Amino acid sequence: xxxxxxxxxxxxxxxxxxxxxxxxxxxxxxxxxxxxxxxxxxxxxxxxxxxxxxxxxxxxxxxxxxxxxxxxxxxxxxxxxxxxxxxxxxxxxxxxxxxxxxxxxxxxxxxxxxxxxxxxxxxxxxxxxxxxxxxxxxxxxxxxxxxxxxxxxxxxxxxxxxxxxxxxxxxxxxxxxxxxxxxxxxxxxxxxxxxxxxxxxxxxxxxxxxxxxxxxxxxxxxxxxxxxxxxxxxxxxxxxxxxxxxxxxxxxxxxxxxxxxxxxxxxxxxxxxxxxxxxxxxxxxxxxxxxxxxxxxxxxxxxxxxxxxxxxxxxxxxxxxxxxxxxxxxxxxxxxxxxxxxxxxxxxxxxxxxxxxxxxxxxxxxxxxxxxxxxxxxxxxxxxxxxxxxxxxxxxxxxxxxxxxxxxxx
Amino acid sequence: xxxxxxxxxxxxxxxxxxxxxxxxxxxxxxxxxxxxxxxxxxxxxxxxxxxxxxxxxxxxxxxxxxxxxxxxxxxxxxxxxxxxxxxxxxxxxxxxxxxxxxxxxxxxxxxxxxxxxxxxxxxxxxxxxxxxxxxxxxxxxxxxxxxxxxxxxxxxxxxxxxxxxxxxxxxxxxxxxxxxxxxxxxxxxxxxxxxxxxxxxxxxxxxxxxxxxxxxxxxxxxxxxxxxxxxxxxxxxxxxxxxxxxxxxxxxxxxxxxxxxxxxxxxxxxxxxxxxxxxxxxxxxxxxxxxxxxxxxxxxxxxxxxxxxxxxxxxxxxxxxxxxxxxxxxxxxxxxxxxxxxxxxxxxxxxxxxxxxxxxxxxxxxxxxxxxxxxxxxxxxxxxxxxxxxxxxxxxxxxxxxxxxxxxxxxxxxxx
Numbered sequence: 001x002x003x004x005x006x007x008x009x010x011x012x013x014x015x016x017x018x019x020x021x022x023x024x025x026x027x028x029x030x031x032x033x034x035x036x037x038x039x040x041x042x043x044x045x046x047x048x049x050x051x052x053x054x055x056x057x058x059x060x061x062x063x064x065x066x067x068x069x070x071x072x073x074x075x076x077x078x079x080x081x082x083x084x085x086x087x088x089x090x091x092x093x094x095x096x097x098x099x100x101x102x103x104x105x106x107x108x109x110x111x112x113x114x115x116x117x118x119x120x121x122x123x124x125x126x127x128x129x130x131x132x133x134x135x136x137x138x139x140x141x142x143x144x145x146x147x148x149x150x151x152x153x154x155x156x157x158x159x160x161x162x163x164x165x166x167x168x169x170x171x172x173x174x175x176x177x178x179x180x181x182x183x184x185x186x187x188x189x190x191x192x193x194x195x196x197x198x199x200x201x202x203x204x205x206x207x208x209x210x211x212x213x214x215x216x217x218x219x220x221x222x223x224x225x226x227x228x229x230x231x232x233x234x235x236x237x238x239x240x241x242x243x244x245x246x247x248x249x250x251x252x253x254x255x256x257x258x259x260x261x262x263x264x265x266x267x268x269x270x271x272x273x274x275x276x277x278x279x280x281x282x283x284x285x286x287x288x289x290x291x292x293x294x295x296x297x298x299x300x301x302x303x304x305x306x307x308x309x310x311x312x313x314x315x316x317x318x319x320x321x322x323x324x325x326x327x328x329x330x331x332x333x334x335x336x337x338x339x340x341x342x343x344x345x346x347x348x349x350x351x352x353x354x355x356x357x358x359x360x361x362x363x364x365x366x367x368x369x370x371x372x373x374x375x376x377x378x379x380x381x382x383x384x385x386x387x388x389x390x391x392x393x394x395x396x397x398x399x400x401x402x403x404x405x406x407x408x409x410x
Numbered sequence: 411x412x413x414x415x416x417x418x419x420x421x422x423x424x425x426x427x428x429x430x431x432x433x434x435x436x437x438x439x440x441x442x443x444x445x446x447x448x449x450x451x452x453x454x455x456x457x458x459x460x461x462x463x464x465x466x467x468x469x470x471x472x473x474x475x476x477x478x479x480x481x482x483x484x485x486x487x488x489x490x491x492x493x494x495x496x497x498x499x500x501x502x503x504x505x506x507x508x509x510x511x512x513x514x515x516x517x518x519x520x521x522x523x524x525x526x527x528x529x530x531x532x533x534x535x536x537x538x539x540x541x542x543x544x545x546x547x548x549x550x551x552x553x554x555x556x557x558x559x560x561x562x563x564x565x566x567x568x569x570x571x572x573x574x575x576x577x578x579x580x581x582x583x584x585x586x587x588x589x590x591x592x593x594x595x596x597x598x599x600x601x602x603x604x605x606x607x608x609x610x611x612x613x614x615x616x617x618x619x620x621x622x623x624x625x626x627x628x629x630x631x632x633x634x635x636x637x638x639x640x641x642x643x644x645x646x647x648x649x650x651x652x653x654x655x656x657x658x659x660x661x662x663x664x665x666x667x668x669x670x671x672x673x674x675x676x677x678x679x680x681x682x683x684x685x686x687x688x689x690x691x692x693x694x695x696x697x698x699x700x701x702x703x704x705x706x707x708x709x710x711x712x713x714x715x716x717x718x719x720x721x722x723x724x725x726x727x728x729x730x731x732x733x734x735x736x737x738x739x740x741x742x743x744x745x746x747x748x749x750x751x752x753x754x755x756x757x758x759x760x761x762x763x764x765x766x767x768x769x770x771x772x773x774x775x776x777x778x779x780x781x782x783x784x785x786x787x788x789x790x791x792x793x794x795x796x797x798x799x800x801x802x803x804x805x806x807x808x809x810x811x812x813x814x815x816x817x818x819x820x821x822x823x824x825x826x
């Protein structure tokens with residue numbers, strides 16, 4: 001029978017916001033049993049992010065961002081500031097494989113739940129810690145804010161028009177960087193433990209992962225040259241840009257990377273005059289006259305629907321694509337054909353189409369299995385099913401607020 | 411390979427794995443170099459004479475092109491071995507089959523037609539190695555109407571929703587600086603590959619892992635795509651200011667939280683990221699205007715959004731004579747979240763990265779000593795491995811002759 005890739009892996013997931021959950025959701029989609037740990041006093045703020053009106057019933061179960069990155073996870077609540085809560089937690093660690101969190105490095109030790117303590121109940125435990133800047137260094141205690149990491153990692157500085165200032169990248173880039181890297185760290189450690197029996201501690205910094213993607217550092221290392229903003233340009237492509245199409249604020253991106261592509265391009269857009277123009281025959285020539293070319297291309301794209309631009313140019317073996325707003329991706333033929341956005345029924349948020357797994361795996365169907373958990377939704381399964389607590393014990397825990405299924409607001 | 415003993419320098423978490431890297435340019439090679447950093451043996455298979463196309467891409471020292479001196483190639487191929495095989499010949503294909511027979515993972519990022527046309531589809535590789543894992547990275551995926559479409563960073567950004575939120579409202583939308591989607595796809599592919607490895611560890615066999623760069627882009631924009639389904643509203647590009655997930659006063663340009671912006675100071679740009687009430691109050695104190703916290707224009711999150719221009723004016727007044735470092739120091743004192751917009755020189759010298767020993771110096775016979783971004787993360791028992799990138803075909807003797815037992819004539823036949 002086809003098994004999900006990570007079917008036997010149990011992960012205790014303390015991560016909140018986007019970074020950590022974006023990593024653990026991949027593991028969950030791949031079949032791991034990911035137990036998301038919150039508490040009734042402190043729960044994942046994404047549950048109500050971008051919900052400004054706290055008037056709807058159970059509004060903390062409706063946050064779009066939360067729903068999007070927490071499917072296929074089990075949800076429990078557990079107050080780790082209470083001794084009884086910590087006791088239970090250590091029992092849970094003893095039957096789990098991995099613990100992952102994105103707290104700053106002193107939080108777990110301050111709770112008496114640092115790596116050394118966890119090893120006492122589970123000697124081969126794998127602990128992954130993923131704060132924004134890493135577990136050491138002058139910034140180790142600085143909470144991660146996505147926009148700040150965008151600035152520090154250099155992404156802001158290289159994003160923008162050639163003649164303009166840095167512009168917002170539209171993504172808290174450190175978050176998916178840190179999330180994917182942390183998930184990779186989990187699996188590398190799991191593989192190593194499978195071969196040798198040994199666990200370990202892994203320190204993941206969102207800032208460092210994002211920095212690894214800044215190839216401008218290489219030009220600095222070799223030539224002490226500082227990368228500038230170049231708008232939509234890449235040095236090896238001419239012409240390249242985002243061109244206006246029919247309709248309001250409609251655009252298509254086009255990229256021509258070689259002389260043979262240029263020749264096919266001028267035929268596809270019916271510009272024989274350009275085909276014969278020696279000024280445009282070479283990459284350097286096209287670069288020197290890019291403004292004229294961009295104007296001419298825009299005159300062509302303005303007469304067409306953005307999808308038509310793609311179809312015509314792709315037919316000629318050229319790279320072009322419509323610029324889609326995020327909501328428009330839901331209906332794009334390729335995403336639809338791949339079933340990338342999957343309809344998921346959520347008891348309080350309704351049916352939404354959510355991004356699916358980062359890869360299609362031939363060994364098993366890794367589609368989304370169940371929606372993001374309600375607060376403490378799986379308390380019974382975890383505490384009774386995995387740890388064997390009795391009904392009486394559960395009642396007492398609920399009464400003392402160590403576990404629960406409703407948030408306690410101050 | 412045996413499990414490591416205490417005396418040997420640690421060979422890494424993936425010490426027992428062999429990876430064949432058929433990748434070129436960024437996405438495939440980056441995925442493979444991450445596995446090399448984790449300790450896998452990575453054998454890069456390149457076209458004879460020419461090699462990976464990235465060898466022809468700069469930056470080069472002093473801008474002098476040389477196939478062994480590409481900064482991009484050397485970074486993306488740290489820790490690998492190189493053999494040259496012409497996969498369009500029978501000998502080349504046969505040699506690759508023999509390599510695959512002994513490997514755990516094969517990584518490639520060709521257009522989807524290529525591997526089958528070379529007789530190297532997953533079904534073919536399975537015949538020589540039942541448990542092989544093939545990881546394929548393509549622009550749009552291994553199936554679907556766009557399967558054979560061309561794609562580069564800008565067009566993938568466009569389709570993947572990334573471009574929609576970058577740029578000034580009255581100008582064209584922009585791609586992110588650099589090649590972020592290529593790197594993210596490589597990282598995602600390494601992650602998906604390891605899912606397959608862990609599956610196989612427990613008896614699940616091998617499989618084909620299909621990663622689409624456009625889907626990775628869409629994942630990065632998953633939150634706005636989901637939000638759209640709740641609000642019916644798409645975020646739009648808004649220059650230096652954040653977009654909004656809701657409409658305030660019917661104007662999409664009014665952000666839904668403020669101040670969050672990138673603003674100029676005396677010697678560069680800073681990002682101020684105050685999302686919570688207490689952070690805004692601290693900011694008011696920091697700029698010497700504590701009374702603003704009670705000002706009717708700013709004492710509620712919605713008010714701050716509507717009066718963003720006025721807030722910017724006050725912040726700009728404060729920032730005009732401060733350096734990035736001064737702003738950062740004050741922000742630390744006042745606990746206001748602030749980032750400085752680092753250029754590549756500043757990033758290279760960043761104190762947090764330097765304190766962590768993040769940049770790693772690597773010696774190369776032709777490039778000399780170069781400092782590269784280093785470990786993806788720090789593992790306590792199995793430290794990151796850093797080895798230099800290979801010369802073209804550097805390991806033909808070691809791998810093709812000594813390991814596979816090909817004769818000199820067979821190796822020659824696989825080159826032409």
